[in-house]
Amino acid sequence: MTPVLQVEGLVKQYGGRPVLRGIDLAVAEHEVVALIGASGSGKSTLLRCIDLLEEIDDGRILLDGVDVSDPRAATRRRRNRPGGAVAAQKSMAIVFQAFNLFPHMTALENVALAPRVVHGLAAGAADERALELLSRVGLADLADAHPDRLSGGQQQRVAIARALAVQPRLLLLDEITSALDPELVGEVLAIVRDVARSGATILMATHEMGFAKQVADRVCFLDGGVLLEEGPPEQVLGEPREERTRQFLARIIAAGRLG
Amino acid sequence: MIKDVPLSPLAAERAAFRRSRARRSTAVAFVSTLVFAVALWWAVTSAPGWPRVQATFFDPARAWESLPAVLEGLWLNIRVLVVAELGVLVVGLVVAVLRTLRGPVFFPVRALATAYVDLFRGIPVLIALYLIGYGVPALRLQGVPNDVVVLGTCALILTYSAYVAEVFRAGIESVHPSQRAAARSLGLSHGQALRLVILPQAVRNVLPPLLNDFVALQKDVGLISVLGAVDAIRAAQIEQARSFNFTPYVVAALLFVLLSVPTGRIADAVAARGNRRRSGR
Known part of the structure; x- marks a missing residue:
């Protein structure tokens, strides 16, 4: 395979x-x-x-099996087709060491953004999926909080939910606990x-x-x-x-x- | 002070000391302000030419007489201001975005935007007004308006958009690159990342300097009077020519100050809110 x-x-x-x-x-x-x-x-x-x-x-x-690093995959014509660079980015998700949540959006909006604008879900369906994922990471009750109101551990859990929201083929985790206080790593x-x-x-x-x-x-x-x-x-x-x-x-x- | 916890005698004594210091500071500030104001007043009114200046610039009867005409002129300023502010926001934002485009394809666009900013930041507003207000109608092009108010507004929009574009660009560049990386990694396109992730944060970051530019624009709308538009300043000039008294100018100046104070306070409030947000409260 x-x-x-x-x-x-x-x-x-x-x-x-x-x-x-x-x-x-x-x-x-x-x-x-x-x-x-x-x-x-x-x-x-x-x-x-x-x-x-x-x-x-x-x-x-x-x-x-498809070469996504070929510069030809990043051209305007091909990047959104299967095997194109943007299509490839859509099928991967990364969680960063420094969370990189969007500070002007609530936790829910952070998670629902990509399903809505990239994957074309209706706003209601995207919010529903986002809320589901937030409850999976144990943060359903903080869905309407902005990132600056969340602890580092909570922010990173939102970031994981945001990555999972695009249903990635491949999930990349970049030292996601390195910026956290020891008691939040668990x-x-x-x-x-x-x-x-x-x-x-x-x-x-x-x-x-x-x-x-x-x-x-x-x-x-x-x-x-x-x-x-x-x-x-x-x-x-x-x-x-x-x-x-x-x-x-x-x-x-x-x-x-x-x- | 924490409720329900009785103060220890030590803390109570220290709090009393702080209160007495605060009272003393207030008293000192009050007295020094009063002394300064009286001294200034005395210096101006004891000047040999004061009676003449008072009669020429601060004549209450003339002020009252000229008020309706100046107010009517100010109404034109306000309308020009609203149109110009909206125009500046749109043009400034577009130019700022064009200047941040990457890649060789966009070189001409980027170069054009840069040249525009360089040009209009350098030209004195008065000369821009003359060039557009008198130069454009002289071309006698079909369909181009030759109303001085419209042309004056255009000149102001072109001048201020150059400044505001730089403010917006600074805002765009103040958003950390990791935000763009996060947006791109979720599959957002360049435009989506800019519109949904970068710009909302950029605008929020530059709101105080943006409002500052609007305060500056608020008084510079008075400059359209040089093209002959009957705004507050022009109305004051007409009144002055009738009576050979400069009081109408002072009336116009006071009205401009009254106009700019609320915007200034809004700018302060926005800046304060930004500080609170950053300090995490």
């Missing part, structure tokens, strides 16, 4: 400085893949490239666990090794823009083959983050 996502030889540079040096990665349907690695190893850049928020310098990104991870169990296809960058161990089917270790090691979580996190992976995990354990 064709994987949902295939990344082949992905290279990304910022001002001549390579951040990703040829990444090969595939994510199958219903698979949960965790990207781990030190800050600056390229995890976020990889996710942003996959979500077509950054232009890539080399390689290909295939979504359901409420967000519980929702991701629930989403993962429901059969979603997820690629997540994370520093929560314990969570990766529980939820991920596969863990990929990114180091200096190279995918150094990948495998089942018990192997990569338990008996890593690479020296760099061992060093990274030792630092994490020293910081008390391997639950």
Whole structure:
């Protein structure tokens, strides 16, 4: 079966400085893949490239077998057709580290926006779906609150609901608990666990090794823009083959983050 | 002060001290204002030419006489103002959006918008009024109005839109790029992201400077008098020519001040609300 996502030889540079040096990665349907690695190893850049928020310098990104990184997929004529760049963005959703909720909209409006204006749902149906998702993340009673009235954990739960509202083929999570106070991390991870169990296809960058161990089917270790090691979580996190992976995990354990 | 919690003697003593300091500050401010006002009044009225100035600029009878004509002129100013403000909002926003378009395809549009802003921010308002008010009718084009009020309004819209476009552009650029990324990642098109996500935040961010530009426009609508439109200033000039007394100008000035004060207060209130919102209350 064709994987949902295939990344082949992905290279990304910022001002001549390579951040990703040829990444090969595939994510199958219903698979949960965790990207781990030190800050600056390229995890976020990889996710942003996959979500077509950054232009890539080399390689290909295939979504359901179709190359969506081809510049021809971004032309006015093709971008909205199946396999086009905008169509691809519609079938993916990303949750950012800094939430990036729209501050001038209520929680409900944030979640209902894309279903309404991108996927053409009637306002009533979009609100209904949004409310359903907000209750799934436990925030139905705060549907009319603006983001500045919500805690970090609540904001990130709204952001997850907003991402799920477009019913994505692929859900990208970019260190979604890194900006949260420790006591708020649990409420967000519980929702991701629930989403993962429901059969979603997820690629997540994370520093929560314990969570990766529980939820991920596969863990990929990114180091200096190279995918150094990948495998089942018990192997990569338990008996890593690479020296760099061992060093990274030792630092994490020293910081008390391997639950 | 927290209700239901009795103040300790320490806190009560400190609160009394703060109250007494506040009373003293108020008294000092009151006295210094009074002294300053009296000194200013004395300096002006004791000037050798004061009786003459009083008779020429501050004649109550002449003021009362000229009021109806000046008020009628002001009504024209108000109508021009409303049209000009709406026009400035639309043109300014369009120019600002054009200037933010990316990509080589939009280079001519972007260059045109930039040239327009450079030109009309640089031209003194008076010269813009002359050029459009007298120059355009001289072209004798079919279907182009040659009413000085219409042309004067156009000149004001063109001049102020250049300023307001820059205010809007600053607002658009003040919205963090992550907002656009969030909108794009949800599949919103460039236009949808701009209209639904970027602009609402941009406008909110620049509301105080925007209102400031409107206060400036409010008094500059008086400049259409140079084209011969009978507005408040022109009406005052006609009255002045009849009686050789400048009091009608002072009447017009007072009316313009009265007109601008509410807008100024609205601008203050909006700014204060913005501050409260940012400080999370």
